Amino acid sequence: MSNNVPHYMIIGGGITGLSAAFYLKKQLEAFSGGAPFRISVIEKSPSFGGKIHTITREGFVIEKGPDSFLARKRPIIDLAYDLGMENELTGTNPKAKKTYIVRGRKLHRMPPGLVLGIPTQMTPFMSTGLISPWGKLRAAMDLILPKRNVTADESLGHFLERRLGKEVLERIVEPLLAGIYAGDTYKLSLKSTFPQFQAMEQKNRSLILGMMASRKNVTEESAHLPAAVRNSVFVTFKRGLQSLVNSLVDSLAAIDLRTGVGVASVRGVAGGLTEVVLEDGQREIVNGVIVTTPTYQAARLLSELPAASKLAKIDYISVANVIMAFDRKDIPFELDASGFLVPKHEGYTITACTLTSAKWLHAAPEGKVLLRCYIGRSGEQEWPAWSDEQLISKARHDISDLLGITAEPGFVEVTRLMHSMPQYPVGHLEAIADFKKELTEALPRVLVTGAGFHGVGLPDCIRQGKDAANQLASLIISEASSIPK
DSSP, rough: BBBBBBBEEEESSSSSHHHHHHHHHHHHHHHHHHHOOOEEEESSSSSSSSTTEEEEEEEEESSOOOOOOTTTTHHHHHHHTTOGGGGEEEEETTOEEEEEEEEEEEEEEETTTEEETEEHHHHHHOOOOOSSSHHHHHGGGGTTTOOOOOOOOOOOOHHHHHHHHHHIIIIHHHHHHHHOSSSSSBBBBBBHHHHHHHHHHHSSHHHHHHHHHHTTHHHGGGGGGGGGGGTSSSSETTOHHHHHHHHHHHTTSSSSSSSEEEEEEEEEEEEGGGEEEESSEEEEESSSSEOOOOOHHHHHHTTGGGHHHHHHEEEEEEEEEEEEEGGGGOSSSSOOOOOOOOGGGGGEEEEEEEEEHHHOSSSTTTTHHHHHHHHBBBBOOOGGSHHHHHHHHHHHHHHHHHHOSSSSSSSEEEEEEEEEEOOOOOTHHHHHHHHHHHHHHTTTTTEEEEHHHHHSSSSHHHHHHHHHHHHHHHHHHHHHHHHOO
């Protein structure tokens, strides 16, 4: 601290940390009445934004990390409005609504009416070639099966198999959800990933009936969106997700932003303060800390706290993507789909492929096509040992076999996102609640949050950053208000 000016530190400059800084600054400015305070954001890598990384190349807008977010999730839309970026939002191409799933080395169109793989229109579902007649009958049994009377956590895979059968799980739902968590559904916590599924079962008895009922609320959920993106499930920014990061950083220009600075440890000291030790040995005493790093890093920073061992147990999966640019003349099919998904047992390396320039009209120049292939999921973690050339070769083999694309790409971008996808085991929420209880008792002014806790999507991370900022601000305001004047 300097001259007794309150100092608050945010460790981690990804989207969670930047959001935490933005909302903490906003809260403290409203409360302080002009009294000085200091906020620092410490990021070990050379730049802010975490996994978000947009580049432009030869007229292409390329997302090397996440490429979009769900429009119905308010936190990121609210942040866009807070930053004055609502006019930058853009939806998917309405002429590329089709999605395919591989079965038997062929692409089968995903039947209309599927929401997160759950059928809400039975006629298209019953006519799909993705599922056998027995598999369709088994899925339809969800309409008559009783609800589970116990509401304890269970695995996502067991829940979906119990409601819809194993065939629907393996051929439709699992490939869809793999794009979100890259995990084994039989190990992922239902309550931590899709708690709405359990709520639907309890309220509507049937998952299908519950999903049908929830679709009626779509219009209400999208009412907050700008008209230009109101009918799009997925949304991004016209200049890429990096523009959101840039806008956040610009809004925080007056605070202490540091990149290339690592943190070694965080521990409590006398007076309710916190000591942050940097990797270069420098020590800073601060009034409050928000840690937004991956949980395995947070566990190391808080190693003196016994509860931190719970964070170290959360597993992370590594994934990669291979982005390829082509001339339109070399693509032997109509660009009327957003991409396709590959179930585990189909024998391919890639787990999905997005026809990026068909899905997002701003992504490629006229006459060009951009494709993005995904690699890596639970049980398929041998790929990190491969060279970039091997990753490209395997991706090209798969799109040649499935799409008939044999031309040499104009260029290729390979991104490796190591240990990037947290896996929430059954009982995750209870373990996190126990950790936070112990943390509050030991270090009440240290908060830990981020993708490893309550959601991996960009809106979830922004919400968690905002919640942590509000929690710390409330503590600061409450303590200040209790001091006699």
